[in-house]
Amino acid sequence: MLPAILIASLLLAGLVRGVDVYDSLLEGARKGLRVGYALLPPLLALFPALYLLRASGLTELLGAWLAPVFSALGIPEETVLLLLLRPLSGSAAMAAASELITQHGADSLIGRTAAVMLGSSETTLYVAAVYFSAAGVKKSRWAIPAALCADLVCFLSSAWLCRLFWGG
Amino acid sequence: MLSYILCGLYLTAILAAAATGNLRAGNSVMEGAAQAVRFCLTLIGPLCLWSGALELLERCGGAAALSRLLRPLLGRLFPLSAGDEAAFSALTENVSANLLGLGNAATPAGVRCVQRMAAIGATDELGLFTVLNTASIQLLPTTIASLRAAAGARSPFDILPAVLLASLLSVMAGLTAAFVLRRLRP
Numbered sequence: 520m521l522p523a524i525l526i527a528s529l530l531l532a533g534l535v536r537g538v539d540v541y542d543s544l545l546e547g548a549r550k551g552l553r554v555g556y557a558l559l560p561p562l563l564a565l566f567p568a569l570y571l572l573r574a575s576g577l578t579e580l581l582g583a584w585l586a587p588v589f590s591a592l593g594i595p596e597e598t599v600l601l602l603l604l605r606p607l608s609g610s611a612a613m614a615a616a617s618e619l620i621t622q623h624g625a626d627s628l629i630g631r632t633a634a635v636m637l638g639s640s641e642t643t644l645y646v647a648a649v650y651f652s653a654a655g656v657k658k659s660r661w662a663i664p665a666a667l668c669a670d671l672v673c674f675l676s677s678a679w680l681c682r683l684f685w686g687g
Numbered sequence: 688m689l690s691y692i693l694c695g696l697y698l699t700a701i702l703a704a705a706a707t708g709n710l711r712a713g714n715s716v717m718e719g720a721a722q723a724v725r726f727c728l729t730l731i732g733p734l735c736l737w738s739g740a741l742e743l744l745e746r747c748g749g750a751a752a753l754s755r756l757l758r759p760l761l762g763r764l765f766p767l768s769a770g771d772e773a774a775f776s777a778l779t780e781n782v783s784a785n786l787l788g789l790g791n792a793a794t795p796a797g798v799r800c801v802q803r804m805a806a807i808g809a810t811d812e813l814g815l816f817t818v819l820n821t822a823s824i825q826l827l828p829t830t831i832a833s834l835r836a837a838a839g840a841r842s843p844f845d846i847l848p849a850v851l852l853a854s855l856l857s858v859m860a861g862l863t864a865a866f867v868l869r870r871l872r873p
Contacts, residue, residue: 522843529747538747544743551736551737559727565693568696569719577704613834634834638823638825638828639828644821649794653798661814669861676853676856677853
């Protein structure tokens with residue numbers, strides 16, 4: 520019910536304030552289409568590489584190698600590629616997460632863990648590069664280690680929370 | 688950057704396929720390309736719906752109201768920038784846009800903010816602001832919910848509590864690490 524209630528309350532709030540609600544939805548949809556249009560080329564470049572990586576058996580191999588570490592940390596080893604790509608590229612992480620979600624199912628533990636990891640983190644190194652270069656800062660000092668520390672906590676807590684909520 | 692990542696992905700995959708004798712793996716690139724289009728098409732529907740809802744929220748004055756609400760808290764976190772109106776309004780605009788998931792509005796405001804912070808010499812706050820932006824503070828993960836809806840999730844938003852908790856823990860870890868590391872290596 521959450522999505523419908525959210526949209527309905529926004530529509531009501533808009534009507535009360537005299538906002539043209541229908542036009543707002545259309546304008547938003549137009550912006551959404553532009554986002555989707557911009558998203559397709561990077562996904563077309565990245566999906567084949569990720570599918571190749573899975574078909575080659577490397578993802579499984581890597582997962583098997585890292586399994587002791589990952590299971591000690593409580594993270595599903597299937598998410599290794601997502602974790603490696605997340606700080607570097609938003610579209611690559613999205614492709615990796617969507618592959619996990621379609622392969623294991625949206626309501627599976629791995630699918631949920633991938634979704635929570637993706638939803639509670641940002642493209643750390645990209646964002647830091649944009650802001651530091653915009654400000655003309657050459658030495659970022661402690662910022663990158665602190666940001667990566669936030670990512671680590673994000674991945675660990677995502678995995679633990681999902682196991683706690685849906686681990687069965 | 689991405690050129691290297693992509694090249695690395697292909698090379699390691701081909702080496703792994705050769706090592707495991709899995710020579711038919713190469714055909715999966717075509718399947719991947721087809722899947723990219725299917726994924727994008729199913730994603731666009733819910734994405735546009737939420738984009739419309741967010742547009743409505745913005746026109747109702749949601750972002751501006753949130754900016755006003757955030758001023759006291761952000762003033763305490765960024766005392767130097769709070770003294771400079773240009774930096775502080777860009778700062779609150781960026782944080783409220785990030786909370787609402789308005790990525791298109793957040794980045795330009797963030798760039799204005801860091802440029803102004805550099806100009807007034809608030810370098811520590813510039814670092815802290817960047818750390819805050821590299822963590823996710825989005826209240827409603829609409830893109831992830833759209834992605835899950837496209838993959839057939841029964842209730843795409845049921846991950847909301849986990850996403851919010853993980854985001855909160857991660858932001859607190861980032862800010863704490865920033866304060867600690869700044870003490871250790873000023």
